[in-house]
Amino acid sequence: MKRADRLFQIVNFLQGRRMAVTAERIADEFDISMRTVYRDIRDLITTGVPINGEAGVGYMLDKSYYLPPMTFDVEELEVLMLGAAMVSSWTDKDMSVSARTLIKKVRNALSERDRETFEGIALFAPPSRARLPWAINFSDLRKAVRKKEKLILDYADEQGRATERTIRPLSLVFMGPVWMMLGWCELRSDFRNFRLDRMQKVTHTGELFEDTPETALQTYLDSMGICDGLKL
Amino acid sequence: MKRADRLFQIVNFLQGRRMAVTAERIADEFDISMRTVYRDIRDLITTGVPINGEAGVGYMLDKSYYLPPMTFDVEELEVLMLGAAMVSSWTDKDMSVSARTLIKKVRNALSERDRETFEGIALFAPPSRARLPWAINFSDLRKAVRKKEKLILDYADEQGRATERTIRPLSLVFMGPVWMMLGWCELRSDFRNFRLDRMQKVTHTGELFEDTPETALQTYLDSMGICDGLKL
């Protein structure tokens, strides 16, 4: 089991690096010869790990997440499939595509026999009347949450008055058919929820923020008495 | 890579069997000695596969699904997390628990560094006003879809009239804040959608059904012109 283990660790070693890594560097790290590194990389690639090698440069791993073998029970796998299907129907094009890829990947990994079990378990028809159109892009918001990038929001409030605010995006909240973004509003110096369907325009500032005790997501959750039940 | 492969196949071999399988049987199947089987099983168990061995009986695998190592990109993993969170908030207690377990399992499989990326991406507050209470159990329906078990439904239609029908549950559909069950209604000999919040009682008949060309999910989808966009 030594080799299988090392393969996993090599991926980990490659993960999250900006610069290419040479075979020599890897050989050094794991105390193996370069020849073995080449063999390991070859095997990783054939099992689907997106490593790119370039002569004269080194190895780069596409930004990806390598999960070790895992066992799920039927419920967990059903959550995965159901969840991906919900996301596919209720977010935007980009995520919908990813959701489908995810479902396909997982389905393909199952045995023939098991695949049927998860046929048609869930199906989703987001009724157009319930789903208000967005002027903005869901994925942009998601990325901003992930990167902790401040956004400038052109927003129409409940009375339809347009405002422009700088916010720190903290989380996305799904309320029935409506998506909201929870953010720290720099104008009001407080937490605010913004409906995605009321956002007119989102401008990326490129400016990143750090969580402070006052502006962190956890603070908001605590203040709302949300401890575990709803928080992810 | 031969061993790692065989380990995976052994799990597959064990999967979906009612009777215990002896080491001898496995040894035979894979052309290896029993000693090796014992070693393989030991290693599988230490990597978390839920195999139970009993002296005098053989091996049994808890009903579970073993996924091989897989790579996901950031979007796919986000779909997984987001989806599980949605399921956790929008279904019932049982699935909610499974969703949390799923999220924990996947998080634990990620490296320290990556774990942070998926912190607080999404958070869900199912507003109680939008979520109508159910008299029945979501998980029961899910299981019936999976098993293809006919159900007897006490249902209140739009005018509030109570009816009792035998249906073949085909799929669960999430429409905004409302869940529906799509089924083939034996009373009307046609497809019908039933809102979960209008179901008064669900009786399990124990009777299983086979899809026929007339009653299959695919037929319904085709008739609705749903081809790919919404189907899972």
Next chain:
DNA sequence: CACTATCCTGACAATTTTTGTCAGTATGCT
């Protein structure tokens, strides 16, 4: 262009891991 840094491959012996054999113990079932 030549040069460097690197990826990549084949062959084969050295090394390490896996496997089989054997001998024995432990445990659940009838």
Next chain:
DNA sequence: AGCATACTGACAAAAATTGTCAGGATAGTG
């Protein structure tokens, strides 16, 4: 008690992995 089976340790046999060496190929650079 007797049987069927899981399980373990020791050690030699077999197989896989690894290192070494001797190349070839290719991207980037002066």
